[in-house]
Amino acid sequence: MLEAAQWLEDRGMALWTREEIETLPRSYPGSAFLVLYAGNRPAAAALLTDNDALFWPDAPPGSSGFLHKLSVRREFAGSGISWRLIEYAAELYRREGKTHLRLDCDASREKLKRLYVSAGFCYIGDRTAQTKTHGTLAVSLFERAL
Secondary structure, three states, rough: OOHHHHHHHHHHOOOOOHHHHHOOOOOOOOEEEEEEEOOOEEEEEOOOOOOOOOOOOOOOOOOOOEEEEEOHHHOOOOOHHHHHHHHHHHHHHHOOOOEEEEEEOOOOOOOHHHHHHHHOEEEEEEEEEEEOEEEEEEEEEEEEEO
């Protein structure tokens, strides 16, 4: 995740700060990291949570799993590993009896939004919220029925 954050920053598309990534477990109590490996190297990661009150306040409690901070190590970009991570997260939540896998992303990231649609997510709409680290942030919401 730190590598992905630095890569985005180097391209003028900064999204997450080092501090934000390092404090994720405290920011999302009860969350879990999902890390996919290629051989013995971590290739992709995401944070899984059972709620997202900031961007999904209307989601029925307990019905959904949420995927945050999807990150792919650059050497694995374009390999399909992000789809494999999404599929794995969907299966984990399906086994837990969740009905949806939900996520949000920066509303200006068109390529990322296309990735989510190609992975079976439906675009729900845009939402704006006030965040501690980014001020007002506009995101696009996506969900996938499980």
